[in-house]
Structure formats: structure tokens, C-alpha cells
Amino acid sequence: MKTEILMPSLSPTMEEGSLAKWYVSPGDKVKPGDIIADIETDKALMEYESIEEGTIIELVVKEGTENIKVNALIAVIETEGADEINIRKVDDIKIIEPVSIDSNEEILSEEDKIDSVNTTLEDSKKLNNETTQNQVVNELTVREAINSAIAEEMRLDEDVFLMGEEVGEYQGAYKVSQGLLEEFGSERVIDTPITEHGFTGLAVGAAFTGIRPIVEFMTFNFAMQALDQIINSAAKTNYMSGGQINCPIVFRGPNGAAARVAAQHSQDFASLYASIPGLKVIQPFSAEDAKGLLKSAIRENNPVIFLENEILYGKSFPVNIDSEQIIPIGKAKTISTGQDVTIISYGIGMMHTLEADKKLKELGISAEIVDLRTIRPIDFDTIIESVKKTNRCVTVEESFPVCSVGSYIGSQIMIRAFDYLDAPVLNCTGKDVPMPYAENLEKAALITPDEIVFSVKQVLYKD
Amino acid sequence: MKNSSASKKELLELYQKMLLIRRFEEKAGQLYGMGHIGGFCHLYIGQEAVVVGIDSIKENGDQNITSYRDHGHMLACGMDPKMVMAELTGRFTGYSKGKGGSMHMFSKSEGFYGGHGIVGAQVPIGAGIAFANKYKKNSCVCFTYFGEGAANQGQVYEAFNMASLWKLPVVFVIENNQYAMGTSMVRASSTEEMFARGQAFNIPGKAVNGMNVLDVAKEAAQAADHCRAGKGPFILEMKTYRYRGHSMSDPAKYRTREEVQKVREEKDPIDMLRSVLIEKHKISEKQFKATDAEIKAIVTEASDFALNSPEPDIEELWTDVYAG
Numbered sequence: 001m002k003t004e005i006l007m008p009s010l011s012p013t014m015e016e017g018s019l020a021k022w023y024v025s026p027g028d029k030v031k032p033g034d035i036i037a038d039i040e041t042d043k044a045l046m047e048y049e050s051i052e053e054g055t056i057i058e059l060v061v062k063e064g065t066e067n068i069k070v071n072a073l074i075a076v077i078e079t080e081g082a083d084e085i086n087i088r089k090v091d092d093i094k095i096i097e098p099v100s101i102d103s104n105e106e107i108l109s110e111e112d113k114i115d116s117v118n119t120t121l122e123d124s125k126k127l128n129n130e131t132t133q134n135q136v137v138n139e140l141t142v143r144e145a146i147n148s149a150i151a152e153e154m155r156l157d158e159d160v161f162l163m164g165e166e167v168g169e170y171q172g173a174y175k176v177s178q179g180l181l182e183e184f185g186s187e188r189v190i191d192t193p194i195t196e197h198g199f200t201g202l203a204v205g206a207a208f209t210g211i212r213p214i215v216e217f218m219t220f221n222f223a224m225q226a227l228d229q230i231i232n233s234a235a236k237t238n239y240m241s242g243g244q245i246n247c248p249i250v251f252r253g254p255n256g257a258a259a260r261v262a263a264q265h266s267q268d269f270a271s272l273y274a275s276i277p278g279l280k281v282i283q284p285f286s287a288e289d290a291k292g293l294l295k296s297a298i299r300e301n302n303p304v305i306f307l308e309n310e311i312l313y314g315k316s317f318p319v320n321i322d323s324e325q326i327i328p329i330g331k332a333k334t335i336s337t338g339q340d341v342t343i344i345s346y347g348i349g350m351m352h353t354l355e356a357d358k359k360l361k362e363l364g365i366s367a368e369i370v371d372l373r374t375i376r377p378i379d380f381d382t383i384i385e386s387v388k389k390t391n392r393c394v395t396v397e398e399s400f401p402v403c404s405v406g407s408y409i410g411s412q413i414m415i416r417a418f419d420y421l422d423a424p425v426l427n428c429t430g431k432d433v434p435m436p437y438a439e440n441l442e443k444a445a446l447i448t449p450d451e452i453v454f455s456v457k458q459v460l461y462k463d
Numbered sequence: 464m465k466n467s468s469a470s471k472k473e474l475l476e477l478y479q480k481m482l483l484i485r486r487f488e489e490k491a492g493q494l495y496g497m498g499h500i501g502g503f504c505h506l507y508i509g510q511e512a513v514v515v516g517i518d519s520i521k522e523n524g525d526q527n528i529t530s531y532r533d534h535g536h537m538l539a540c541g542m543d544p545k546m547v548m549a550e551l552t553g554r555f556t557g558y559s560k561g562k563g564g565s566m567h568m569f570s571k572s573e574g575f576y577g578g579h580g581i582v583g584a585q586v587p588i589g590a591g592i593a594f595a596n597k598y599k600k601n602s603c604v605c606f607t608y609f610g611e612g613a614a615n616q617g618q619v620y621e622a623f624n625m626a627s628l629w630k631l632p633v634v635f636v637i638e639n640n641q642y643a644m645g646t647s648m649v650r651a652s653s654t655e656e657m658f659a660r661g662q663a664f665n666i667p668g669k670a671v672n673g674m675n676v677l678d679v680a681k682e683a684a685q686a687a688d689h690c691r692a693g694k695g696p697f698i699l700e701m702k703t704y705r706y707r708g709h710s711m712s713d714p715a716k717y718r719t720r721e722e723v724q725k726v727r728e729e730k731d732p733i734d735m736l737r738s739v740l741i742e743k744h745k746i747s748e749k750q751f752k753a754t755d756a757e758i759k760a761i762v763t764e765a766s767d768f769a770l771n772s773p774e775p776d777i778e779e780l781w782t783d784v785y786a787g
Contacts (some may be wrong), residue, residue, distance in 0.1 A: 073730035161598070187598070193628070198587045198621025205591020208576055211598055229618075232581050233588060239783045240567035245576065246786030277784050301786040449688075 003052055005075040007061075007068045007429060010041050011087045012259040013310050017041040018066040019074060030077070037074070042143060042314045043175050054079035064309035073423035082453045102402030138320060143313040145287035146176050146252075149294035150214060152323045154184055157212065160298055162252070163190040163203060164216030173218045174254060174313055200226035200251075204233045207249040207303075214298060220269050220307060234303040252306035253284070256348055256398050257446060259311065263434035266442075268399035270347070273305040274376040275403075280329055281376040283307040285350035289373050292327025300329065307375075309348045332379035334386065338366035341456050342386040344409060345396035346372035349428075349447065353396050356452035365456060377404055384416050391422040392459040396452055401429040423459040428452050469677070471744040477519060477676050478740060479754060481511040481733050484535045486762045487544055488707075491534065491551055495711050499770060500551045504565045507535035509706035512732035513638055514539040516679025517606055520687060524601060528576040528589040529608035531566035532638075532705075536608065540573045544765040554772035561775040562783065576605075583609060583616030586635070590622040593633035594697075595627045604690045606683075608636045611657050611700075612643025620664075623696070627664040630695035634686045635661070638673065644709040645717040658700035666696050673701030674730045677739075723753065 007017065020038040024030060030050045037048045058076040068074065087377040140148070151320045154160045161184075168181040168191040181189040189235055192199040196217065203213040217223045223230065228249060238246045257266035272282045280302055284290040290308070297304040321327070335350070336357070350371050360367050368386050372378060387393050393413055395406030406427035413425050431445045457463070469477075488506045495504050505513075510532075518539040521527075529536045537547050542558065550557025550568050558568045566580040576592055579585040589607025596603045613619065614637055626633050637657045641648055648655060658668035667689070671682045679701065686697035704726045708715050740746040 020723025111540065146777040193621075193624055195621040195624065198590075198616045198625055201584060201618060202591035202594055202625055205576070205588035205593075206595040207591075208588065209526075209592055209599075211595050228581055228584060229587070233579070233584055237567075237569070237577070238786050240563040241557055241559065241569040241577070241783075242562055243783040243786065244559070244571050245569050248786075260707065280785075 001079050002057065003054070003077050003079045004073050004109055005036070005050070005052070005077055007072045007074050008039060008048060009070045010039060010046050011043050011315075012261050014041050014043070014070060015314070016067050016069045018047060019061045019068060021361050022059055022063050024059075026056050026058060028056045030054065030056060042141070050077070052077050052079050071131040081240055096132050103169060110316045117268055121168070138285045138318055139316050140291070140319045141314055141442040142287045142290050142308070143174070143176055143314050145291035145317075145319060146308065147178060147180070148293055148323075149291045149298070150177070150178060151183065153295055153298040154180070154188065158188075159190040159211040160214065161190065162214045162216065163192055163199060165192055165194055165218050167174060167191060167216050172216075174310060176308075176313070177216065196225040197229060198220050199268070201233065203249060204229050205248060207234070207242040207247045208237065209246050210248070212248045212250075212298060214250045214252060217251060219258075219265060219310075220253055220255040221265050221267065222435075223251065223253070223269075230273075230279075230303070230305075231276050235276050238302070244274075246301050247303045248293070248301045250300075250304045250306055251298075252294070253308060254310040254313070255307035256309050257311075257430075257435055257442070260437060260439065260442060266435035268307075268347070268397065268430070269305075270307055270375045270397065271399050271403055271405045271408075273307075274378075274405060278303055279303055279376060281307070282329060282374050283309075283347035284373055285312065285347055285371055287315070288319045288321055289327055289333070289371070291319060292325060293329065293373060295326040296329050299326070304329070307347065312348055312351070316349075327373075330374045330377045330379055332382040333371045333373055334382065335369040335371050336367070338368035338390065340366045340390060341392040341394060341459055342368045342370060342383070342390045343394050343396060343452070343456065344370045344372060344383060344406070345403070346375060347398065349396040349398055352447055352449050353452060356449035356456070359449065359453050360456060363453075363457075363462075365460065367456065372405075378405075378409065378412075379413060380416065383413065387417050388420045392457045393421075393425045394428060394452065394459055395425065396428045396447060398430050398447060401427060401432050404429050423461065428455050469680075471740075473519070473738055474736065474744065475618070475754075477515055477680075477744075478733070478736050479758065480515045480518070480539055481676065481736065482754065482758045483544070483761060484511045484515070484538050486758050487538060487548070487765065490762045490766050491548070491642075491710070492707065494548075494552065494766065494769075500565065501553065502564055502566075503531065504551070504711045505532040505709065506707040506711075507705070508730075509531055509726070510549070510640060510673070510703045511535060512637060512676035512679050512699045512735075513636070513673045513703055514608075516676040517636065517683040519676075519680045520684040521749050522603070524574065524603040525606065525687075526574040526576055526592050526603060526608040527608065528585045528592060530582065530585055530610065530613065531577070531578070532610070533566065533568065533578045535562075537568060537575055540575050542568075542570050542575060544761055545768040548765040548769040549772050552769040553774060554769055555775040555779070556768070556772040560779055560783070562618060564758070583613040583619055585609060586613065586616070586619045587622040587625075589635075590626045590631055590633050590696075593626065593631040593690075594629065596632050597629070602632075602691050604632045604634060606634050606636055608638055610643060611637055611639040611641070611648050612651065614657055614660055615643075615652060619660075623661050623664045623666055624671055625709050626696040627661070627666050628753060630693060632690035632693075633696045634683065634690060635666075635696060635698045636683075637698065638703055639700055640703050640705040642705070642709065642717065642781075645713070647717065649706050656700075658698055661696070661698045666698055668698030668700060670700045670702060673703035674732045674735065674777065676732055707772075
């Protein structure tokens with residue numbers, strides 16, 4: 001009986017990966033527990049074990065192939081007594097070649113024949129073309145953008161250092177700090193014990209003396225243990241000392257819901273930190289903003305909360321700033337101009353907003369989309385100017401609805417632009433519940449593009 | 464000053480500093496009672512030998528950081544009594560322009576990093592200042608003070624672990640005044656040997672008679688040498704006693720008047736040094752009186768300066784939230 005071996009999902013947010021190495025060849029016998037391949041995700045390189053006993057008869061994906069979707073067919077194994085249902089005929093299987101610049105043309109010709117990896121190959125083609133034509137990679141993932149921002153600033157200023165759990169030898173729990181230990185050494189890329197309250201306080205003390213720590217929280221959920229040091233020590237000391245002792249520090253790491261990690265690991269802390277005077281709060285969406293704003297944050301003389309997102313780490317964006325450029329804190333960005341409604345969002349909310357915008361365009365609704373980027377201080381000039389033009393506003397964020405960023409923006413629009421409003425400001429937020437685990441419940445707890453479309457139609461009084 | 468064979472001049476300096484702290488704190492208590500100082504106010508009376516002894520062996524660039532019982536630490540490290548008192552009374556001429564108050568004062572130029580209002584929070588911060596010393600490859604030591612009550616906070620042990628792991632130049636000074644607010648140590652702590660609290664982290668520790676400024680100086684010097692030699696942190700448990708309440712609003716029902724009186728009569732750090740000065744250096748009553756008068760003048764000047772200083776301009780509400 002022939003059984004399919006599929007691309008495994010190795011982390012909560014993994015969508016695709018690379019087949020780094022095959023340990024088996026057609027004809028080899030394997031049993032459960034045998035390592036058959038190395039799978040590389042954007043987070044780690046992991047060994048993949050067989051769960052079947054039998055003989056490998058086909059390796060569908062060649063060693064070195066990148067961007068293989070989770071659940072794509074990677075090999076076929078002949079097993080005893082396996083169920084034949086849902087098994088493709090070997091004749092229909094096309095070998096997937098590793099993508100390389102040289103094989104560009106070949107891939108194009110193969111493209112239409114291989115349904116299951118269509119998107120993957122298109123992406124690869126796009127990347128390859130850019131690489132070959134421009135000889136400059138101007139497309140970065142958010143992860144690469146953050147990594148390069150840290151590296152560039154560490155090269156510029158030897159007072160900048162990175163500390164956190166697994167940032168060094170492990171290369172970062174989410175691979176953000178990959179390569180930094182090798183370049184900067186263990187005096188500047190510091191693996192800490194699991195001790196958030198302690199290392200946060202320690203980093204704050206170091207910052208009081210004028211050196212510039214970048215503190216990575218493995219996720220911002222764990223920063224809850226360190227909240228006293230962030231709020232009572234980092235944020236307030238400049239004020240309490242009459243301006244004598246400032247705290248140039250960046251707290252960064254993934255924030256918000258990842259995927260299926262439930263209540264204690266899924267929440268957006270933007271509004272919590274944004275309510276604290278003395279802190280600056282950034283939540284970028286694009287790679288360019290992540291890079292430019294993180295560089296600003298590292299140069300900032302005040303504590304900055306820099307909220308990243310695990311789902312966005314692997315997303316690619318064009319990056320048109322070089323190592324000399326920064327993006328200023330406190331400036332929103334109007335992503336697209338429109339006439340009918342202003343949609344204000346930030347972070348992963350922007351992803352849903354852009355998806356919703358496609359549907360709005362189909363409905364003939366012209367939305368002006370503002371990416372806040374900085375949550376404290378909020379760029380109200382941009383917001384108010386836009387609302388005065390469109391007269392309607394919907395806010396989109398992943399956090400809880402009570403005392404959300406959107407609710408504050410709504411109240412400020414009411415105060416500053418009341419006479420311009422043709423409808424109440426609506427807030428699209430996550431639901432007012434701890435994040436559930438079950439897939440359907442989690443989906444229901446998060447904001448969706450459809451909800452954004454619904455809210456936009458409401459403020460436009462459309463059915 | 465590094466040993467007990469200190470000169471007469473050095474001993475007199477120690478005496479003057481301890482007396483300054485005592486008189487300053489008495490004045491602060493008085494001003495509090497008159498409504499000139501608000502909020503919380505934690506007096507250091509009785510514990511003077513600890514900071515004065517440690518300060519006497521500090522080297523240029525060494526830092527210190529403590530909790531909210533901090534007036535003594537500021538005076539010991541050379542901060543201006545006028546500006547400290549001005550801060551206590553919420554005046555613009557205070558160290559924090561009147562925005563910090565009793566518990567939150569700082570002087571970067573004197574290496575004083577506060578003045579922290581959250582019990583135990585200064586401990587990892589102090590380790591972080593020591594971390595910066597190591598990062599910058601200087602030879603400075605950060606003296607990180609906390610009480611035996613704070614020694615039960617979890618973050619203290621997180622700091623111990625990292626300080627030992629990374630061999631940070633930090634002396635953890637546990638000022639054991641026996642009462643965490645109203646709770647005596649035996650009612651709050653499973654072990655009474657505070658100096659041994661670092662054992663699990665390989666941090667050496669020593670108990671010291673914190674009422675004897677010469678003992679304090681001697682042990683602090685050895686602890687600092689340990690740090691400067693790159694051997695990592697050291698713990699000093701200073702056995703001391705506070706005469707006044709935890710704060711000004713302390714009803715003091717948890718100990719007897721007699722207990723306090725007994726310590727004052729038998730162990731007072733200022734009286735102890737006074738005896739040494741009389742016996743070894745033949746300081747006369749007249750000389751002591753002159754010193755008293757000098758100290759009194761400094762404290763009166765500080766008080767007058769504070770009370771005659773303006774409150775911060777209302778615009779100050781909005782400044783210093785962020786550094787430029």
C-alpha cells in the first residue's frame with residue numbers, strides 16, 4: 001500500500017518550510033522513529049521522523065526545496081496494510097525541484113503542472129527575479145528587517161546590546177536574533193536565565209547609567225512578570241528624578257495572538273502600555289516600518305515598548321530604506337487615500353484591514369487606510385485630518401474592546417472633530433473573552449476582514 | 464578609610480556625618496509634623512553607621528542605590544542637605560524639582576541612583592548598574608541596599624542568580640533593622656541568617672555589627688575588594704535598628720518602648736563613636752559642642768532653604784515625562 005508523507009507543521013504559526021536534507025533514498029527501509037529529513041522553518045531546523053514502517057518509493061520534493069506548504073506531499077512510502085483512500089497515483093506526482101537562480105526558466109515551465117505548490121513557486125519566481133534583476137534584495141521579511149535594524153544599530157553604537165532568553169546560542173526563539181552572537185560576541189548578545197522580572201530590572205539599571213539595552217521578551221505575555229520594572233522603574237524615573245536619570249531601553253518581542261496557543265499566550269498589550277506616561281509604544285505592520293521604527297527606538301532616550309507579531313515575522317514586504325534611514329516615532333502612515341471612510345489600524349490589524357479593503361473596493365467603497373504604527377504618542381493630526389475628509393471612521397485592532405486603543409481614538413475624534421462626523425466611530429476589536437484554544441472559537445474571538453467590512457457598511461448606513 | 468586604625472580626622476568625619484543624618488532626620492520628622500512634608504516619610508535614625516561606614520570606603524565612581532528609606536544614603540554620599548530637604552518639602556529647588564519626594568531622589572553626579580518606592584525593585588536595578596560597570600570595563604562597585612523585609616522578594620534572588628552567574632561587581636547590603644514595617648523578622652522569614660541568603664548562588668556573605676561604623680567600614684572594604692577583584696557579588700548583612708516607626712504614620716504597637724530604649728542606650732552608633740573619640744583621641748566636651756552647633760547650623764540652613772524655596776511652577780507638571 002502506498003502512503004503519503006506530507007510536509008509537517010512544526011510550530012503554531014508555520015505555514016511553509018524548506019526541505020533542507022533527505023536522510024533516505026528510494027528503496028530504503030524505514031521504521032517509526034527513523035529520521036528521514038531535516039525540515040527548516042523560519043523558526044528552526046528540525047529533524048523529521050517517520051511514523052510509518054515500510055519502504056520509501058518516491059521522494060517528491062528534492063533536497064533544498066524552499067517554501068513547501070504545510071500538508072504538501074513530500075514523499076511516498078510503501079507500507080503494509082495501509083489505507084489506500086486519498087492516495088494520489090505515483091504517476092501524477094511531479095518531482096519538485098529546489099529553487100535556484102539558475103533554474104528559473106525550468107521552474108516557469110513546470111509551474112502550471114504542479115497545483116499543490118503553485119503559490120510557492122510564484123513567490124519564489126518573484127523573489128528570484130528581483131534578486132537577479134536588481135542584484136539588491138529590497139524585499140525583507142519582518143523578521144529580517146528587525147534583525148537588520150538591531151545589527152545596524154549595534155554596529156553604530158557599542159553601548160547598544162541585546163539581552164533575553166535564547167537570543168544568543170539558540171539564535172532566538174523566533175530566529176529574530178539569528179547571527180548576532182557570531183557578529184557581536186557574548187558580551188553584547190546576552191543569554192539570560194528565565195527570569196523576566198530580574199533581567200528587566202537589571203537592564204533598566206544598566207540603562208540608567210547610559211548604556212542602551214534591547215530586551216527581548218520571548219513573548220510579551222512573559223513581560224507580565226516584569227511589569228513593575230517596566231512601569232514603575234523604566235517609565236517613571238526620568239520624571240521622578242526631575243530629568244536627571246533617563247532610561248534608554250527597548251523592550252521588544254512578539255505580542256498578540258499567534259495561533260492556537262490559547263489564553264495565556266494570546267493577547268495584545270498595546271492599550272495597556274499605551275496608557276502609561278513615560279513609555280513610547282510602537283506596533284509596526286510592514287517590514288520597512290519594523291526596521292525604521294526599531295532603529296528609532298534604539299536611538300530613543302526613553303523606554304520604548306516595541307510590539308512585534310509572530311504571524312507577521314515571516315511576511316515579506318518591500319523595504320526601501322537603507323541603513324542610514326530611520327522612521328520617526330509618533331507618525332502614522334496613510335497607506336491608501338479614500339473618500340468614504342477612514343479605517344485606522346496597526347500591527348496585524350492592518351493585515352485584516354487590507355484584506356477587507358479588497359472587498360470594500362468590490363462594493364465600490366473608497367476607504368482611507370491609516371496605519372498608526374506608533375500607539376503612544378498617537379498621531380492625531382493625521383487621524384483628524386482624514387476624518388474631517390471622510391466624516392466616518394472605523395478602528396481595527398486585535399486587543400480586547402474595553403479601554404482599547406480604538407475607544408480612545410473614538411473619544412478623541414468626538415472631541416476634536418465632532419461636527420465632521422456623519423456616523424458614530426465604530427471599534428473592531430478582539431472579543432471580550434480570554435483567547436480560546438479550539439480552532440473555531442479562536443477564529444471567532446479574533447477580528448476578521450468580514451467584521452471590518454460589516455462595520456464600514458454600518459458607518460456608511462449601507463445594508 | 465579602610466581599617467579601624469583610622470585617624471582622628473577620619474573618625475571625626477564619620478561622627479559628623481552620622482550626626483548630620485540624625486539631626487537632619489529629626490528635623491524632617493518635625494517638618495512632617497508641621498505639615499511641610501507630605502506623603503510617606505521613612506526616617507533613618509538609628510541606622511546611620513551603615514551608610515556612613517560604607518560611604519567611607521567607596522572609591523571614585525562607585526554607585527549606590529537603595530529603597531525609600533533613603534535620606535541617610537543621600538547625605539552620606541555627599542548630596543546637598545538643602546536640596547534634599549527642598550525635595551522633601553516638594554520645592555522646585557529639590558533634587559527632583561519637587562516631583563519625586565522623600566522616596567524618589569537621585570543624583571547621578573554623586574552616583575546615587577535612588578530612592579525607589581517599590582520594595583525590592585532596586586535590587587535587580589543595582590545589579591544592572593553593576594552590569595554596566597562590567598560592560599564599560601571600569602572598576603566601580605555598586606552598593607545595593609535593601610532591608611531584611613525586601614530580602615523575601617523573588618526578584619532579589621533573580622538578581623542574586625544573575626549577579627553571581629555574570630560575576631557582577633555588586634555588594635548587596637541587607638540593612639537588617641529587624642522589622643519589615645510592623646512584622647518582625649522571625650514572623651516573616653524562614654531563616655534568620657540574612658547573610659547566608661546567597662549561599663544557593665555561591666555568593667559569600669557576612670553578618671556585621673551595623674551599629675559600629677568601624678566594623679561596617681572594615682567589612683565593606685573587604686567586600687568591595689572582592690568585587691573589584693572580579694570575584695562577583697558579596698552580601699553584607701548589617702545588623703541594625705531603627706528607632707522611629709517604619710514611616711511617620713507607624714503606631715509602633717509591634718515592639719515595646721523598652722526595647723527601643725535599650726538599643727538607644729546600649730548600642731547607639733553615634734554614642735559608640737563618641738566614646739572612641741573621647742577615649743582614644745581625647746576629644747573634649749567643648750569640641751563636641753562645637754560640632755553639634757555646626758551640624759545644627761547646616762540642618763537649620765537646609766530647613767530654611769527648603770521652606771523659603773518656591774513650589775515648582777505649574778508648567779513643571781508637563782516636563783520630564785520624556786527625556787529629550
